[in-house]
Amino acid sequence: MEMETETETETETETKSQKPFHVDVGNLLAFNPFHNFPSLPASRDELVKECLQEGTKLVQSVADSLFNLPSTEDVDGPLVKLPTPTTKLPREKHLPKPKPPTKWEEFAKKKGIKNRKKDKVVWDEQTGTWKRRFGYDCANDDKDIPIIEAKMTDEPGVDPFAKRQDDKKKRVEKQEKNRLQNLKQAAKIGALPSHVQLAATSLPITGTQAPPKKVTKDVLGNVAGMAATSTASGGKFDRKLPGEKPAKKKGKHRKFLPVVEGSGIGSQEKEQTENVLNKLISKHSHEILNVGKAVTMYNVKKEKKARNKRNQEGKLSSATNKLKPKKQLHKKTGKKGPGSSKKGKAT
Amino acid sequence: MMKIKTPRSGRVRRALEKRAPKLVETGKKTLILQGTKTSGTLNEVLSEIYHLKKGGAVRFTRKNDNIRPFESGGETSLEFFSLKTDCSIFVYGSHSKKRPNNLVLGRMYDHHVYDLVEVGVENFKSIESFTYDKKMAPRVGSKPFVAFVGEGFENVDELKHLKEVLLDLLRGEVVENINLAGLDRAYVCTAISSNKVYLTHCALRLKKSGSVVPRMELVEVGPSMDLVVRRHRLPNEGLRKEAMKTAKDQPKKKIKNVSSDAIEGTIGKIYIPDQKVGDVALPNKAKGVKRERREAKKKEANERASKKQKEESE
Numbered sequence: 073m074e075m076e077t078e079t080e081t082e083t084e085t086e087t088k089s090q091k092p093f094h095v096d097v098g099n100l101l102a103f104n105p106f107h108n109f110p111s112l113p114a115s116r117d118e119l120v121k122e123c124l125q126e127g128t129k130l131v132q133s134v135a136d137s138l139f140n141l142p143s144t145e146d147v148d149g150p151l152v153k154l155p156t157p158t159t160k161l162p163r164e165k166h167l168p169k170p171k172p173p174t175k176w177e178e179f180a181k182k183k184g185i186k187n188r189k190k191d192k193v194v195w196d197e198q199t200g201t202w203k204r205r206f207g208y209d210c211a212n213d214d215k216d217i218p219i220i221e222a223k224m225t226d227e228p229g230v231d232p233f234a235k236r237q238d239d240k241k242k243r244v245e246k247q248e249k250n251r252l253q254n255l256k257q258a259a260k261i262g263a264l265p266s267h268v269q270l271a272a273t274s275l276p277i278t279g280t281q282a283p284p285k286k287v288t289k290d291v292l293g294n295v296a297g298m299a300a301t302s303t304a305s306g307g308k309f310d311r312k313l314p315g316e317k318p319a320k321k322k323g324k325h326r327k328f329l330p331v332v333e334g335s336g337i338g339s340q341e342k343e344q345t346e347n348v349l350n351k352l353i354s355k356h357s358h359e360i361l362n363v364g365k366a367v368t369m370y371n372v373k374k375e376k377k378a379r380n381k382r383n384q385e386g387k388l389s390s391a392t393n394k395l396k397p398k399k400q401l402h403k404k405t406g407k408k409g410p411g412s413s414k415k416g417k418a419t
Numbered sequence: 420m421m422k423i424k425t426p427r428s429g430r431v432r433r434a435l436e437k438r439a440p441k442l443v444e445t446g447k448k449t450l451i452l453q454g455t456k457t458s459g460t461l462n463e464v465l466s467e468i469y470h471l472k473k474g475g476a477v478r479f480t481r482k483n484d485n486i487r488p489f490e491s492g493g494e495t496s497l498e499f500f501s502l503k504t505d506c507s508i509f510v511y512g513s514h515s516k517k518r519p520n521n522l523v524l525g526r527m528y529d530h531h532v533y534d535l536v537e538v539g540v541e542n543f544k545s546i547e548s549f550t551y552d553k554k555m556a557p558r559v560g561s562k563p564f565v566a567f568v569g570e571g572f573e574n575v576d577e578l579k580h581l582k583e584v585l586l587d588l589l590r591g592e593v594v595e596n597i598n599l600a601g602l603d604r605a606y607v608c609t610a611i612s613s614n615k616v617y618l619t620h621c622a623l624r625l626k627k628s629g630s631v632v633p634r635m636e637l638v639e640v641g642p643s644m645d646l647v648v649r650r651h652r653l654p655n656e657g658l659r660k661e662a663m664k665t666a667k668d669q670p671k672k673k674i675k676n677v678s679s680d681a682i683e684g685t686i687g688k689i690y691i692p693d694q695k696v697g698d699v700a701l702p703n704k705a706k707g708v709k710r711e712r713r714e715a716k717k718k719e720a721n722e723r724a725s726k727k728q729k730e731e732s733e
Contacts, residue, residue: 099590100564100602103582105573109611116542123568123617124637127607130566131623132635139599139632149600161587162654162662164447164507165440166529252423266439267432269424314492 093130097137098157102130169263174254214240438505442666446592447526450506452479454486454513460543461512461520467546467642468510471620474560475592477504486511488523489650494532502530508588518649524584528654528662535652536577536584538616541645551640555622557604562591564602564623569610577648578610585618605637611645619643 094103107126113119143150173181180186193202196211203211220232258264301307329340426432451469453461469478479500487493488511497509507530511523520540526533557563565586571578589606602623609617620641625633654662676688706713 099586099593100562101567101586101590102564103567103572105570107568107609108570112611119611119617120619120639120643123607123609123619124621124639126568126609127566127605127619127621128635128637130568130607131564131605131637134564134566135602135635136632143599146598149598151596151598153596154594157593159586160663160665161583162526162528162533162659163444163664164527164529165444166661167664167666168440168442252421255423256421267426267435271422271424273420273422315495316492 093133095134095137096158097134097141098155099159100134100138101157101159102134104130169261171263171265172258172261175250444593446475446590447507447587448505449476449588450479450500450504450509451476452483452486452500452509452511454511455482455484456514457482457512458514458520460540461514461522463545464520464522464540464543464642464644465510465512470546470559471641472588472591477506488525488532488535489537489652497525498527498530498532501527508584510588521649522646524581524588526584526587528658533658533662534580534584534654535650536581536648537650538581538646538648541647543644544642546641549640551622551638555603555624555638556640557622558601560591561601561603562594562597563589564605565589566605566607567610568607569616571610571613571616572608575610575613577614577651578616580651580653581616581646581648582608604640607637614648616646616648617643618646 094105095101096103104126109122113122138152141152141154143152145151190205192205194205194211195201196203198212198216203209205211214233214236217233217236220236222232226232255264255268255270259270264270300310303310329344426435449468449472451465453465457465465478469476483496485493486496488497497511501507501509507527509523509525509527511525513521513523515521518537518539520543521537522540523535523537525535567582569578572582573579585606585608602625605621605623607617607619607621611617619639620643621637622640624636624638626636628634653659676690677685678688679685
């Protein structure tokens with residue numbers, strides 16, 4: 073058997089009846105493009121048998137090249153380094169773009185600044201011990217400075233300790249801003265690191281800076297439905313976007329009475345007509361007039377009259393005149409009572 | 420106003436990094452789901468495919484009536500699932516009168532549908548119907564041999580596409596090192612006719628032979644079915660080109676007229692343009708011209724020279 077054991081390219085084994093198979097060892101794949109069924113075998117079993125035979129030949133050819141690769145002994149068995157697969161298959165995700173250099177990196181490259189290896193612990197002058205570089209109980213922390221000597225350039229009335237803290241805060245904020253800018257630049261070219269997400273906390277400025285209120289899914293759906301049906305033809309002939317669901321409530325909401333009606337409690341139609349007639353004839357007129365409210369209004373009016381009489385004996389009448397227009401308004405609404413309630417009920 | 424959101428725990432960070440796009444990709448995860456109606460055979464097919472790909476597959480058991488892979492609007496749900504489960508191949512089963520026992524095998528690129536192949540399943544035999552020695556049953560997650568037989572896979576467009584999709588579906592993880600003792604399964608796909616493929620899953624038995632290479636024996640173990648190709652959709656040319664790009668494919672900028680030789684090193688070629696002999700200006704000597712003309716030319720040259728002298732002196 074003549075065989076070429078190559079690592080990168082396809083191997084063609086010219087073993088079986090001088091017909092080459094396409095073998096891709098990296099994928100453990102073998103393809104026989106020369107076989108065909110001149111006539112389909114009569115029974116299923118024969119077909120299966122022939123398929124298995126051909127399959128065996130192909131698998132054998134792959135195994136030939138596979139077992140001849142250099143192998144290392146492992147605990148479970150011989151370990152073999154597979155060559156790269158030759159059949160090209162499409163990727164599942166796009167190629168990752170390399171990270172663009174940050175502003176500091178560009179500057180450092182230009183100036184020739186090299187990164188220096190830093191120690192984990194630093195000598196702290198104050199306590200005379202080795203403390204960590206940053207974090208809890210770090211060396212040269214702002215909190216631990218007992219005395220700050222005043223300089224000639226210091227303004228009186230400025231707290232130097234607070235000033236140091238503010239300076240540090242500003243530095244941290246500046247660093248955060250720079251980091252955000254670097255990430256935005258990376259996001260612009262599509263090379264954002266996988267664990268970072270840039271989230272917009274608020275919409276671009278259109279008025280107040282208040283963040284928009286969170287709207288629920290049903291409210292949005294209702295609004296969308298209303299917008300969709302607000303065309304001249306009720307949104308019937310509008311082209312729908314892919315994935316858009318049909319409107320939930322089509323047309324005007326109408327409530328119909330059941331076709332088969334019962335009697336007694338179930339006679340909704342009787343009740344309906346009764347209500348309408350009663351409103352028209354005002355049979356139960358006390359339902360239209362709010363008796364309690366009318367009584368309190370009358371009582372209040374009477375009390376105020378009595379009070380005014382008492383006040384008039386002591387005070388000028390001008391004070392009471394001021395109250396009069398308001399009283400008249402109340403009176404007006406009282407008269408309008410039956411009319412307004414009718415408006416509400418007749419639908 | 421932008422806010423940087425980073426995960427607070429290492430577990431989440433590691434999970435996100437697993438899902439990030441890589442330069443060299445290891446196998447794709449498979450999503451197995453079904454449509455509104457499925458038949459008994461189809462249910463078995465789907466669950467057995469899931470068992471074959473246990474390590475890298477996700478199975479959804481509910482019915483999804485809004486997924487229609489071949490329609491333009493019916494893919495949004497699929498893409499959403501693919502994004503959430505990080506699966507790039509899907510197997511969607513459905514059953515209808517027009518398309519009985521229908522399987523749609525599809526692939527995704529960047530969680531958008533890349534290509535689709537629709538096949539019908541016929542003559543399905545499940546794992547339980549095969550009798551074999553249980554000791555040689557293939558183990559979950561082992562790398563299989565894949566064998567394609569038939570000229571149909573070379574000539575017929577649809578079968579070529581199906582071959583690619585089946586390879587992607589069946590091959591499992593892409594690994595560098597493999598333990599030869601762990602090879603125990605093989606898939607055999609035979610093109611029976613121009614639209615039918617017989618797919619079967621076999622266990623391998625390695626028998627002693629004279630040389631290092633053992634003799635292979637295939638024993639039918641797992642499900643076997645006939646796949647009838649119904650429809651297929653190839654990817655757009657542009658999308659295909661982008662998906663087939665690999666890291667090494669960056670075109671090397673060729674420097675013109677430079678070549679390297681093993682002995683002499685780098686060799687360069689210089690091209691000199693042709694000399695236009697006819698257009699070159701001849702000197703004033705004019706030896707080929709008759710005497711009178713020669714003398715006249717000389718006089719002219721002298722006069723010019725004297726004129727120049729005069730100008731210079733002035």
